[in-house]
Amino acid sequence: MNNKRKTSFRVYTAWNYDKEENDLDKFSREGWQLIKGGCFHSVFEKDETICYRNRIDFNPKILNNKDERDRYASFFEEMGWKLISVTFNGWCYFRKLYNEELPESNYEIYTDKASYIEMLKRWLKLGTVVMILEILLSIIYLIQFFVHKEPAFLYETIVFTIIFFWIRSGMNKMKEKMSEQAE
Amino acid sequence: MNKSEPLTESYFYILLCLYDGANHGYGIMQKTKELSNERVIIGSGTMYGATSNMIKKGWIQETKSTDPEDERKRLYCLTAEGKNIFLQEYKRMIFVIESAKKIIKEVIVNE
Numbered sequence: 001m002n003n004k005r006k007t008s009f010r011v012y013t014a015w016n017y018d019k020e021e022n023d024l025d026k027f028s029r030e031g032w033q034l035i036k037g038g039c040f041h042s043v044f045e046k047d048e049t050i051c052y053r054n055r056i057d058f059n060p061k062i063l064n065n066k067d068e069r070d071r072y073a074s075f076f077e078e079m080g081w082k083l084i085s086v087t088f089n090g091w092c093y094f095r096k097l098y099n100e101e102l103p104e105s106n107y108e109i110y111t112d113k114a115s116y117i118e119m120l121k122r123w124l125k126l127g128t129v130v131m132i133l134e135i136l137l138s139i140i141y142l143i144q145f146f147v148h149k150e151p152a153f154l155y156e157t158i159v160f161t162i163i164f165f166w167i168r169s170g171m172n173k174m175k176e177k178m179s180e181q182a183e
Numbered sequence: 184m185n186k187s188e189p190l191t192e193s194y195f196y197i198l199l200c201l202y203d204g205a206n207h208g209y210g211i212m213q214k215t216k217e218l219s220n221e222r223v224i225i226g227s228g229t230m231y232g233a234t235s236n237m238i239k240k241g242w243i244q245e246t247k248s249t250d251p252e253d254e255r256k257r258l259y260c261l262t263a264e265g266k267n268i269f270l271q272e273y274k275r276m277i278f279v280i281e282s283a284k285k286i287i288k289e290v291i292v293n294e
Contacts, residue, residue, distance in 0.1 A: 055228075057228050059231075061235075070257075071231075071245075071257055072231055074208065074256070074257050075208040075227045075230050075231045075234075076227040076231075078207065078208045078209035078212075078227075078256075079208070079209060079212060079226070079227045079230075081227055094227075105224050108224070108226045109226045109227050109228035109229070110226055110228045110229050111193070111224050111225055111226035111228075111229045112191060112192065112193050112225075112229050114191045114193070115193065115228060115229040115232040115233060116228075116229075118232050119228065119232070
């Protein structure tokens with residue numbers, strides 16, 4: 001069976017992962033089924049005969065641990081989810097056949113606040129590391145600029161500072177999602 | 184962890200479902216749904232997170248199935264500590280209910 005494929009370069013930031021889920025569900029209803037999810041591009045296959053619910057989870061623990069990955073995937077498989085792909089940094093894409101007769105709760109992978117908050121915290125850990133890295137880089141380039149008086153170093157400083165604030169605002173969005181749960 | 188800290192509902196039901204023997208993820212989910220009259224649903228992400236934490240705490244562990252047809256499935260069972268934690272929580276809940284009964288006199292029937 002050779003179905004039509006397309007590659008999408010639409011990029012979602014980590015803190016918009018829930019928007020990505022909604023879009024994937026919408027594409028699925030329109031007949032485009034995700035066969036590979038990724039940070040920089042996604043691959044879809046045309047199939048109008050089925051409809052899936054797509055869910056994205058963050059679990060970097062499985063990246064270098066085959067046994068943990070098996071244990072993780074089996075919980076999902078047992079409940080009808082298929083692990084489509086895992087990105088290099090630990091985002092996992094799942095899909096489950098959609099049956100409109102079943103309640104929406106069948107398509108939730110996080111069903112209590114505690115575990116949902118744990119997932120967001122896993123990502124916040126990564127976000128913090130990247131943020132610290134960005135601010136360190138911008139400081140290093142700023143020092144280089146003062147030492148060498150080369151404007152290129154100043155541009156680098158600006159770029160890394162902008163990335164720093166961008167990630168920080170994203171982390172705040174993730175924290176908002178968390179406090180919405182905690183109330 | 185403070186031993187008297189209440190368990191989350193998911194943790195409680197997972198331990199309860201393992202009380203009378205080993206079970207796999209799907210089995211725990213189904214049994215929880217049944218025992219709670221479909222009020223408590225445990226999703227895959229929640230189940231994975233809860234079991235990972237409880238393995239780390241030493242409350243549950245993975246075990247091999249004796250049934251050759253079930254060999255591929257990952258089974259979980261309670262450890263002595265897990266059983267102890269569960270019973271402590273059970274006693275705590277009874278104690279809490281007894282306290283409440285001293286104030287609340289009318290009988291509340293579950294719908």
